[in-house]
Amino acid sequence: MAEKKVVSIEDRIPQLKQLRKKKANRRFVTYLILILLLILVIVYLQSPLSHIQSIKVEQNRVVSSDEITRLSELKTDQSFWGFDPGATEQKIEKHLEVNDVSISREWYNQVVIEVNEFNRVGYVKSDELFHPILENGNVLEEIELKVPRADAPILYDFSDSDLLPQLTQKLSQLDPSIVQLISEIHWDPDDSNQYQVKMFTTDGQEVIASIHNFIEKMEVYPSIASQLTADMEGVLYIDVGAYFKPYGTGEEDVELESADSEQEDTAS
Structure with missing residues (x-):
């Protein structure tokens, strides 16, 4: 049976001392790094950097x-x-x-x-100056423009305080590309429709519409307007159905296809 080798404490002391020295060195390096980082942070905070x-x-x-x-x-x-x-x-x-x-x-x-x-959805005129209207219905009275920006239509004659917020809400829900087609909107009520508006578009059309179904009609406006030729002069009605009324009394109205008429044909 082999005898176990016994290591005396005297032989182990140098090894223990070396281990303690390594631990002490690592602890010293760690503390030194922390101190240097702290100094760098202080210098950074005190400098223009x-x-x-x-x-x-x-x-x-x-x-x-x-x-x-x-x-x-x-x-x-x-x-x-x-x-x-x-x-x-x-x-x-x-x-x-x-x-x-x-x-x-x-x-x-x-x-x-x-x-x-907030998007600007229109401009109202007051004393020869224009005030922006935001999509949330706020009219910015403190902003006075001699010439409105071309990012939204000009709104005229809206003396009814209830109709202007309704229209601005409708404009805010429309696709911006369609809003860009409208240059002016006038409140133009008649005996049968107090919500009627008259618009002038950037493609040269005079359009009669209603605030009630404004979004639905304006969403299909490009397809309706595309049915008109350059030589046709008159008023485009999209408040009920869609038809074109030439200026003067000698010409007949022109019925146009709209989303409403297409749905009726499909149902029949």
Whole structure:
């Protein structure tokens, strides 16, 4: 039977000392790295590197980037980490044309402000000046334009305070490409329809419609208008069915195909 080799404590002491030394060295390196990182953080926070270097505004269409930056109250010489994004977003959202704001920090000194604006769906005229109307129905009386932008139609003669919000709601639900076809909308009631409007389109048509079924009729307007030729002058009626009434009294009305007539043919 082989005898077990016995290692004396004297022989093991150098090995124990070496293990303790390695652990101590690792602990020292770890502490040193932490101290250096802490020093770097302190230096960074005390240096211009920790200040906002640029403020970028994105996705705004009407409200200027300068105005958004002014409302944010952010400065390029203030601390990159010393402002509250939520509180800053609320400051910008006080602007009537701003629907939603998102602020993010990028890299180590850049601030990005993403803006979601309410759409302008029209302009109303008052004392030779034009005021924007937003998709939420707000009329911006404080904004006075001598010439309205071409991004929405001009609305005339809406003295009935209830009809204007109804129309703006309809316009906000329409495809923007169709809204761009409308240059003017006039409230033009008659004895049978207080909701009747007269429109002038960018393709040169005079159109009679109704606020009641405005969305349904305007969605098919391009297909109805495509049935007219360039030499046809008159009024296009899309309030009930679809027909074209030439100017003057000598010509007959022209019946046109619409989504309503197609559905009736299918049902019969």
